[in-house]
Every structure is written in structure tokens, then in C-alpha cells.
Amino acid sequence: MVSDRIETFRWPTSCDKCHSLLSQRGWTALLRTVHSIIDRSPPSLLQQIVLVDDASTQDHLKEELELYVSKYPKIKIVRSPERVGLIRARLLGATHATAPVLTYLDSHCECAEGWLE
Numbered sequence: 001m002v003s004d005r006i007e008t009f010r011w012p013t014s015c016d017k018c019h020s021l022l023s024q025r026g027w028t029a030l031l032r033t034v035h036s037i038i039d040r041s042p043p044s045l046l047q048q049i050v051l052v053d054d055a056s057t058q059d060h061l062k063e064e065l066e067l068y069v070s071k072y073p074k075i076k077i078v079r080s081p082e083r084v085g086l087i088r089a090r091l092l093g094a095t096h097a098t099a100p101v102l103t104y105l106d107s108h109c110e111c112a113e114g115w116l117e
Contacts, residue, residue, distance in 0.1 A: 027060045029108045031068075034075065036111040045116050049075045052093040055083040 030051075037049055051069070053061055069075040078096045080089060090104055103116070 027064075030061075030065075033105060033107050033109050033111075034069075034072075036109075037105070038072070038074075040111045040113050041116050046074060047099040048097065050093045050096050051075060051077045052089045053077060053079040054085070054089040055080050 034049065034051075037046070049072075051065075053065075056062075066077060069077060076096060078093055080092055084092065093104075094102055105111075
């Protein structure tokens with residue numbers, strides 16, 4: 001019975017963010033999303049942010065992004081060698097995730113206070 005499963009379900013103590021980076025997004029939108037995740041998520045629930053590059057052609061999503069995120073140990077960049085599309089890019093990100101719960105966001109989203117709780 002579904003209600004039995006709901007009553008016995010316990011959320012894990014850590015939560016994994018898998019952020020799907022759409023390859024043709026601008027720098028500002030991407031950083032706004034990343035920082036809203038970091039700033040508005042309880043550290044105990046945020047284990048990792050995975051940025052997936054679906055073979056982007058934009059220069060700012062290459063070395064500049066690598067340098068920027070190197071200051072944030074919870075962020076990992078995964079790059080697809082060829083364009084695979086939204087769903088396969090998200091599945092690629094999931095293979096690099098380390099926590100039992102995944103949350104997918106696009107690079108133009110902004111998290112509000114308490115969004116993860």
C-alpha cells in the first residue's frame with residue numbers, strides 16, 4: 001500500500017544536487033543558479049553539485065568555468081565529448097553523483113530560501 005511506504009520513508013541525511021548545465025546558457029544565469037544552490041541550501045543537505053556540459057561551444061564554459069568552480073570543493077564539472085541532449089546529459093551527471101538523492105535543475109533556475117527542506 002502506498003500510504004505504508006510514505007509513512008515509513010525516511011529522507012537521507014545528505015542530499016545530492018545534480019545541476020544540469022545547458023550548453024548554450026550565459027555566464028550570469030549559470031552563476032546565479034550555482035550560488036542560489038550554495039547560499040540557500042543547508043550544508044548538511046548539500047553534498048555535491050554536478051555541472052554537466054553537453055559539448056558546449058561557448059568559451060566561458062570551458063577554462064574560465066573550471067577556474068571559477070575550483071574555489072568550491074562541492075562542485076564537479078562533467079563534460080560530454082559530444083552533444084547528447086538534455087536527458088542523456090542528466091543521466092551522465094547522475095553517474096557522477098555520490099549521494100542517494102538527486103535534484104535536477106536547469107542553469108537558469110534560482111532556488112528560494114527553504115527550497116530543499
